Amino acid sequence: METAFTRALIKNFLGQSPDWYKITVLAFLIINPLVFFLVSPFLAGWLLVVEFIFTLGMALKCYPLQPGGLLAIEAVMIGMTSADRIREEISANMEVILLLIFMVAGIYFMKQLLLTVFTKLLLNLRNKIALSLAFCFAAAFLSAFLDALTVIAVVISVSVGFYTIYHNVASNKSEFDDLNDDTSFTGSQQHQAILEQFRAFLRSLMMHAGVGTALGGVMTMVGEPQNLIIAKAAGWQFTDFLIRMSPVSVPVFICGFIVCALVERFRLFGYGAPLPQPVFDVLKAFDQKNSENKTRQEQLRLVVQAVIGVWLIAALAFHLAEVGLIGLSVIIFATAFCGITDEHAIGKAFQDSLPFTALLTVFFAIVAVIVEQHLFSPIIHFVLQAAPSNQLSLFYLFNGLLSSVSDNVFVGTVYINEARSALQSGAIDLKQFEMLAVAINTGTNLPSVATPNGQAAFLFLLTSALAPLIRLSYGRMVWMALPYTVVMTLVGLLCVQYLLPDMTQWYTDMGWLSLPPANEVIRVH
Structure with missing residues (x-):
């Protein structure tokens, strides 16, 4: 009786997903609390992010909402973040x-x-x-x-x-x-x-x-x-x-x-x-x-x-x-x-938009963990310690790297929040903040075509009913996107480093752009 009940429970868990995938997700759920309480909350936070990226990569095995959602719920239950923090992230977005x-x-x-x-x-x-x-x-x-x-x-x-x-x-x-x-x-x-x-x-x-x-x-x-x-x-x-x-x-x-x-x-x-x-x-x-x-x-x-x-x-x-x-x-x-x-x-x-909207809400729960555990802080501090002329390319590259293996929505969200915090603390001026915002936006959009994880449109395509019909797998998407990834990333980097500062100054001199007082940006946001 117990054996039949166990088999039924295993079959119901994550439906038609392969058994190895089900075991992997269960292992994640067991390991995370142990690492959080016995090793390091910071390490547990990064482990959660990697696990969530794994569920995105295995989207053809199981829609990421269910395994990713279980990871997010567990994160709240063990104290990696709170429901109030998630509500704030959802409200902000x-x-x-x-x-x-x-x-x-x-x-x-x-x-x-x-x-x-x-x-x-x-x-x-x-x-x-x-x-x-x-x-x-x-x-x-x-x-x-x-x-x-x-x-x-x-x-x-x-x-x-x-x-x-x-x-x-x-x-x-x-x-x-x-x-x-x-x-x-x-x-x-x-x-x-x-x-x-x-x-x-x-x-x-x-x-x-x-x-x-x-x-x-x-x-x-x-x-x-x-x-x-x-x-x-x-x-x-x-x-x-x-x-x-x-x-x-x-x-x-x-x-x-x-x-x-x-x-x-x-x-x-x-x-x-x-x-x-x-x-x-x-x-x-x-x-x-x-x-x-x-x-x-x-x-x-x-x-x-x-x-x-x-x-x-x-x-x-x-x-x-x-x-x-x-x-x-x-x-x-x-x-x-x-x-x-x-x-x-x-x-x-x-029908097409609501499942992805639910998945995006889970993204914001992962963002809440990143913010709560300060996972990106070492990277942000390293970038902000660089010379202002190098900050643009570093922001672009780090955003591109993280966006290509994770989701560009929560990468962009975390980085722009950190850049705004630097503006509020006086570490950068408003002009630098606005150019960093351009570097963040282009960094999350261009190199992220490397994988379906980074591009919301690619992920939407990978999890659609069309992908299995035309035999468009995760690996095939990465391979077909490779020439675009290389060219778009390199051209974007050169433009951010050498063209953006001069063109921004020229636009400002022409009167096409205006810089509001920094305290007004801080007050509004």
Whole structure:
């Protein structure tokens, strides 16, 4: 009886995850209190951070919310942090949470327009290099205004749509059948080869789009979740943030597109696979059928969604409201003028964003541990002891290193808080603080493309339903991101060290930037 009960308990714990993963998580939960009470709270804190990074890396084995959440709850129970500290972190980052809840859901109701745009790109650009550049640019442009998570959610929906259409037509299955079931293709090596080439094609487009979200997301305060946190700490608005980032973001943007063209041209790092002709024929026929059957009502919905898109960009550019509230307005406009009034239909829009929002809240619990145990203090003190001219590159490199193996949201949060503390204590002046904020933002955004841990958009892609369909694993993402990682990191470092100070001074002399009194920044924040 006890044996059967134990087996049932083990099967229920973390569901379908491998047994070795379950044992590893249980070992973490046993070891952490022992290290905290018997060895060192500081060491236990770093051990928790490494364990949490491990759960992110194993996202395909188990969604990180459950094992990461257990680690966070244990941290509170043994005293590594407190529920009040976590509440303070969540309250301080409420704008980011509202962005994820409402903006991603809002774009769900504009998906018809975005699907149409990406479908036309795919069918009208037969040159793979041009198509890759177009996907990368579209993702970058949209990420500058819509948040990278929102954009990657759209591109995922597009790719799942493409894959579903071909898979169901080629295997004679209905739309409700399992897309991971390839048994219908095993009898034909030709069909299996076409499917594998199509997967490689979609993988390359998804990676280009993912990197595009980083290239565009670094530019504006709404591009990535941590951008909002950094902008709020520095007291910047949308246009001010855009201008301050440009000495780094623009050169990196250009070099990123050069990398995109080169890896496609020479078929490096898993890129270069063209769209198979049979797949193109299926997608083309499907698009023609949809266009012929499109009603006046559906055409009007596209027009309405385009108008809402203009409103969205204008509202963000002029900062008419908090980002999350603008996303809520998109939901209201899109549902009201597109005839969506059913509660369940509206609820579907939140399915993609809420699990990740819950995971981000767990991130903030880990941030609370980092703050409570002063885990980053030695690194911060080392950087601040350097000469002011070297602080920028050191902040950039340390942010990039930590962001590439952990999450850029809590790395950016901790570093900007430490930089603001240095400003408050008089260790740095306001001008240096604002340039450090640029170094922190670019450091968390650019080198972090190295792994899915660092880029929220990459993690969202890795944990999506698309990743197993196109065989996009953690290791494959790291390999395909490598050329982008090297180029973006090095170009960003050179710009932070040599271009940022001169351009910031030039912008200030031109009257494009203003430095408010330091005591005002401290008072507000």
